[in-house]
Amino acid sequence: MRPWLAPLLLYALSSSVWAWSDHASLLWPLVRTQPEMLETTLKVESLDDFLRTEATGLAALLSGHEAMSRETFPHYAPRPDSLTFTADADDLREAFLRAIRVNPTLAYPLYRQTTVEDPFVAPGLVKNFNELSFLAGGVSHDSIVYVALSAGDLVAPAHVLASGSDEPDFGLDIGLFEDNDTDFASDYGFGTQPFGNPNLDYSSQAPFHMGFYHLDWLTRKAQPDLLRTYPEWRVSLFRALSQFAFETGHDYWGWRFAGWGLHYIGDLTQPYHAHPLPGVNTVEALWAVVRGKTNEAIQLVSNRHGVLESYQYQRVQKSLDQKEWSSPILAAVASAVDVPVFDELTVREVLTKESVDAGAELDGVLQSNMPPRYVSDPAFEWTGSGEEAAIVVTVASDRGEQAIAVLDAAVAEQMLQFSRFAQAWINDARSNWLSDASAESTP
Numbered sequence: 001m002r003p004w005l006a007p008l009l010l011y012a013l014s015s016s017v018w019a020w021s022d023h024a025s026l027l028w029p030l031v032r033t034q035p036e037m038l039e040t041t042l043k044v045e046s047l048d049d050f051l052r053t054e055a056t057g058l059a060a061l062l063s064g065h066e067a068m069s070r071e072t073f074p075h076y077a078p079r080p081d082s083l084t085f086t087a088d089a090d091d092l093r094e095a096f097l098r099a100i101r102v103n104p105t106l107a108y109p110l111y112r113q114t115t116v117e118d119p120f121v122a123p124g125l126v127k128n129f130n131e132l133s134f135l136a137g138g139v140s141h142d143s144i145v146y147v148a149l150s151a152g153d154l155v156a157p158a159h160v161l162a163s164g165s166d167e168p169d170f171g172l173d174i175g176l177f178e179d180n181d182t183d184f185a186s187d188y189g190f191g192t193q194p195f196g197n198p199n200l201d202y203s204s205q206a207p208f209h210m211g212f213y214h215l216d217w218l219t220r221k222a223q224p225d226l227l228r229t230y231p232e233w234r235v236s237l238f239r240a241l242s243q244f245a246f247e248t249g250h251d252y253w254g255w256r257f258a259g260w261g262l263h264y265i266g267d268l269t270q271p272y273h274a275h276p277l278p279g280v281n282t283v284e285a286l287w288a289v290v291r292g293k294t295n296e297a298i299q300l301v302s303n304r305h306g307v308l309e310s311y312q313y314q315r316v317q318k319s320l321d322q323k324e325w326s327s328p329i330l331a332a333v334a335s336a337v338d339v340p341v342f343d344e345l346t347v348r349e350v351l352t353k354e355s356v357d358a359g360a361e362l363d364g365v366l367q368s369n370m371p372p373r374y375v376s377d378p379a380f381e382w383t384g385s386g387e388e389a390a391i392v393v394t395v396a397s398d399r400g401e402q403a404i405a406v407l408d409a410a411v412a413e414q415m416l417q418f419s420r421f422a423q424a425w426i427n428d429a430r431s432n433w434l435s436d437a438s439a440e441s442t443p
């Protein structure tokens, strides 16, 4: 059978894989209201020290998690046995990074991202994005101030969690497929890149940051590669590592791993990360095929995805810069109402289901309120259009203030979702942290 979504979908899905740029700032309105998260009580520890101290327990944990993953996750790519982490490895860091199958060329240094509420940072402590990532950065990352930390420094859980939640966008999931041009990917067992252009840096992380767990029968049958997505597994793995770090008294790594997991949760609350074609049902998709309009439908969805992320970023950033904590969007992030209890089924059975359900309405809101060129012209390409920074001004002049109000409400709605699941995740991590603290009677 000839796949109806054609290779273009595979490419189109690659253009906007940043989701929300700057996850750390997005989380800040939520964690800044939680006093125990702001106490500077965590002792910073290097990855090497953590690994050296806990190598034996870690080996058991990772083997157990791998066995569980093979049994539990449909379409999971088993980790080759040659990557098994052992406590007697010559290079524990390399062995660990390969065992959890992240990009091993990143330094994973000690640092944190500053917030709009940070006091002045001494220039000597500032780290640039290019010390944290091999990526070129982008509008958002280049303007962020990062601070170097040293082993033994004290830092607040809120800062470690927030900083960690942006880290998976630094390249951790880039170059992991065998057709990506890296030295290590051929050992990793993920096979060829299921979608996205394998020659583009950013696009190779898409299958780790998008989770298509609720595809219709037609798509599953015609495009089975879309089933090879891994954020649910990443969340589970980083949750297990976080829990292990807390249990063994390494609270800094407990929160940092929790930050890593939170990244994927944030991505998946965005409907365009939970379904390849939100708002297009099976019948419409078939009809598009019949009319030869499939590529157009895909281009439109890709543009709406990018337009939404740019608009959301600009609105959040403006409120943050002005510290408008009571603005509807930031207040939504901080609201944390109707928070579920997080467990291993949450990502698949609750979070992504809700995101898929929200997709059609969101897609409609964008269609009715964004400039038509951005969201209804299949000949237009949003990514690289150069219109990102001015998007709010353009919407206001083309569609009026009423459109801004409707779009803001849609973004606030999404922020409510983010807040619920982020808080569920924080509660889960905090319970592991606190049970460790009471056991060890640390401050």
Ligand SMILES: [Zn+2]
Pocket (backbone or CB within 6 Å): 017, 018, 019, 168, 169, 209, 263, 267
């Ligand atoms: Zn992401």
